[in-house]
Each structure stands twice: as C-alpha cells, then as structure tokens.
Amino acid sequence: MMLERLPILKDDGLITPEVGLWAEYKYRLVWNYAKMFAASMKAKWDARIYIDLYAGAGRSRIENTKTIVPASPLLAMDIPNKFDKYIFCENDKEKVQALKARIGRDYSDSNVSFIEADVNKNIEEVISNIPRHHKGFKVLTFCFVDPFNVRNLNFQTIKKLAEKYIDFLILIPSGMDANRNISYYIDESSTAVEDFTGASQWRDEWRLKGxxxxxFGLFFADLFGRQMRTLTYFYEGLADMVHVRSTEKNLPLYHLAFFSRNELGRKFWKEARKYSDDQLDLL
Ligand SMILES: C[S@@+](CC[C@H](N)C(=O)[O-])C[C@H]1O[C@@H](n2cnc3c(N)ncnc32)[C@H](O)[C@@H]1O
Structure with a gap:
C-alpha cells in the first residue's frame, strides 16, 4: 500500500470544526484501515458497510492554521474500492447538513444513510440501516466510534452493534477526559465510567488495583478493552492500542483501539498502524 498524504481542501463556506494537529494521525489511521478493509473484503463478502457513529461535518480545520482536511466520513469515501453502503450518525443539525451537502456535491454516487440523532438513544435505527445478513448474502461492517468524551458513549450501543459481523475502531478518551476529570468520574454520583465501559464493578477494582x-486513563482504556473481550473480541492488553499524545506538549490524549473477532482484521490493523505511523506531514 502507498503512503498517501491527507488531501488539503479549499474552504467551502460550510461548518468546519477545528481539531488539534494530532487529529491527522487519527484520520490517517481510519483512512488506511478503511482502504485495506474495503479492498480485501470485496471478494469475500457481498456487502461491506462503513458506519461512523459520531460523524461530524465531513471536514476539519487544523487549529491555529488555515489547513482544511477531509474528516473520517469523507476519508472513508475517498478510497479506491468504496464501501457498498455508508451510515452516518451525528446529533448536531448543522454538522449533518454540512455533511449531507458535501457528500451530495462530491460523492453523490455513494449509497448513504444519515441519522441525525443521539446514537445511544437511536442505535436500533442505525442497525436497521445495515443490510440483513443471511444465507447467500454476507454482510461485514467496519464501525468508527469517535466520541468527544466519556459521556458520549454508552457500552450498550457497542453491545447491540456487536450482534452483527462487525469490526470497531474506537477512540477511548483516556487522557483528555477520563484521567483529567478523574475527580468528577470517581464521585459515586457519576455513572459515566460504568456507562462507557459497561463495567459495573469498576470502582472496587480501581480501589484494589488502582x-x-x-x-486512571490507562486503567480506563484497559477496562474498556477487557469489556470488549466479554463480547468475544480479541484484546490482549494496552499494547494492542495506539496511545495518542498531543503534538506540542506530549500530553496523553486518547487510545485508539481496534477490535475484531478475526485474525485478518488484526493483521490489517497492524499494517494500518505501520503506514499511519510514518512522519506526519500537515505542518
Ligand atoms: C470528535 S467529533 C468526531 C467527528 C468526526 N468523526 C471527525 O472525523 O472529525 C464527535 C462528534 O460526535 C457528535 N456527537 C457527540 N455526542 C453524540 C451522540 N450522543 N450521538 C451522536 N453524535 C454525537 C458531536 O457533535 C461531534 O460532531
């Protein structure tokens, strides 16, 4: 696979949220993985589906610069062997409108469903948009899960999707939120950590083994990984995940974790990491 630079885009006047420079790595990873997944699964599956649960507006501006790049939904479309269907969920109306406009303009030939809603309350609607897998029609899904913070994701959402043939790339906000706001999350009145990880006994474990x-960020990421094991996904430890730090101050931000039940998926993840690791080039 060729190492490609992220395309640099001209301002189209639609909403373009700002992201830190470190987002380049996340984008390259999801792009590289999507390319490999979509190409190599083409012959083996009748339908390959891409889901972005926190889709955003389709483009991002790198903070403190004028550089605009495609964000995850458009990167997943900018690949040689497109997915057979795309499902985008986003709860911000203006972002959904911008995403629709951009896709209508640049990728009108793609099969796309938009769900403008809170993903945790509307996961059944997301699932109803996945074509049905049955004998003679095999459906495989790749789902990118890119929340802002711990409060954005409910483990039940992942659990329901996991009933399908589905691989996940999940951003776990370990440093930028879980660890930074530990005093808030550790408070007995907060259910956020349990909601995100689905682990009801986590406070006991933190007390005993913390x-x-x-x-706390590392404990939180590992806890999530172990919970994915209960859904029969491979997870061997934090080394399976990419720990992303801020470019300027080297502060821990989040873990990017790939979960598959399939050895081939894990092989692609290793490859995607290798290609995405190479020198970043937006600045
Ligand atoms: C970190 S951004 C991700 C954007 C996109 N994946 C990208 O590549 O730039 C998170 C997005 O999730 C949306 N969001 C937050 N909570 C949500 C929820 N419960 N349901 C759906 N969307 C949500 C936010 O409006 C925001 O656009």
Whole structure:
C-alpha cells in the first residue's frame, strides 16, 4: 500500500470544526484501515458497510492554521474500492447538513444513510440501516466510534452493534477526559465510567488495583478493552492500542483501539498502524 498524504481542501463556506494537529494521525489511521478493509473484503463478502457513529461535518480545520482536511466520513469515501453502503450518525443539525451537502456535491454516487440523532438513544435505527445478513448474502461492517468524551458513549450501543459481523475502531478518551476529570468520574454520583465501559464493578477494582496503574486513563482504556473481550473480541492488553499524545506538549490524549473477532482484521490493523505511523506531514 502507498503512503498517501491527507488531501488539503479549499474552504467551502460550510461548518468546519477545528481539531488539534494530532487529529491527522487519527484520520490517517481510519483512512488506511478503511482502504485495506474495503479492498480485501470485496471478494469475500457481498456487502461491506462503513458506519461512523459520531460523524461530524465531513471536514476539519487544523487549529491555529488555515489547513482544511477531509474528516473520517469523507476519508472513508475517498478510497479506491468504496464501501457498498455508508451510515452516518451525528446529533448536531448543522454538522449533518454540512455533511449531507458535501457528500451530495462530491460523492453523490455513494449509497448513504444519515441519522441525525443521539446514537445511544437511536442505535436500533442505525442497525436497521445495515443490510440483513443471511444465507447467500454476507454482510461485514467496519464501525468508527469517535466520541468527544466519556459521556458520549454508552457500552450498550457497542453491545447491540456487536450482534452483527462487525469490526470497531474506537477512540477511548483516556487522557483528555477520563484521567483529567478523574475527580468528577470517581464521585459515586457519576455513572459515566460504568456507562462507557459497561463495567459495573469498576470502582472496587480501581480501589484494589488502582495503584498498579500509572494513571486512571490507562486503567480506563484497559477496562474498556477487557469489556470488549466479554463480547468475544480479541484484546490482549494496552499494547494492542495506539496511545495518542498531543503534538506540542506530549500530553496523553486518547487510545485508539481496534477490535475484531478475526485474525485478518488484526493483521490489517497492524499494517494500518505501520503506514499511519510514518512522519506526519500537515505542518
Ligand atoms: C470528535 S467529533 C468526531 C467527528 C468526526 N468523526 C471527525 O472525523 O472529525 C464527535 C462528534 O460526535 C457528535 N456527537 C457527540 N455526542 C453524540 C451522540 N450522543 N450521538 C451522536 N453524535 C454525537 C458531536 O457533535 C461531534 O460532531
């Protein structure tokens, strides 16, 4: 696979949220994985589906610069062997409108469903848009899960999707939220950590074994990984995940974790990491 630079776009006047420079890595990873997944699964599956649960507006501006790049939904379309269907969920009306306009303009030939709603309350609608897998028609889905913070995701959402043949790339906001706001999350009145990880006993575990961890963010990411094991996904430890740090101050931001039940998926993930790791080039 060729290492490609992210395309740099001209301002189209529609909403373009700002992201840190570190987002380049996330974008390259999802792009590279989508390329490999869509190409190599083409012959083996009758339908390949891409889901972006937190789709955004389709473009981002790198903060403190004028550089505009395609964000995850448009990167997943900018690939040689397009997915057979795209499902985008986003709860911000203006972003959904911008995403629709951009796709209508640049990718009108793609099969796309838009769900303008809170994904955790409307996961059944997302699922109803996945073509039905049956004998003679095999459906495989790749789902990107890119929340802002711990409060945005409910593990039940992942659990319901996991009833399908589906691989996940999940951003776990370990440093930028879980660890930074530990005093808020640790408070008995907060259900956010349990909601995100689906682990009801996490406070007991943190109390007993917390000292073994460098910080709460690492414990949180590992807890999530272990919970994915209960859904029969491979997870061997934090080394399976990419730990992304801020470009300027090297502060821990989040973990990017790939979950598959399939050895081939894990092989692609390793490849995508290798290609995305190479020198970043937006600045
Ligand atoms: C980090 S951004 C991700 C954007 C996109 N994936 C990208 O590549 O730039 C998170 C997005 O999720 C949306 N969002 C937050 N909570 C949500 C929820 N519960 N349901 C649906 N969308 C949500 C936000 O409006 C925001 O656009």
């Amino acid at each position: 000292a073994r961890w460098e910080n």
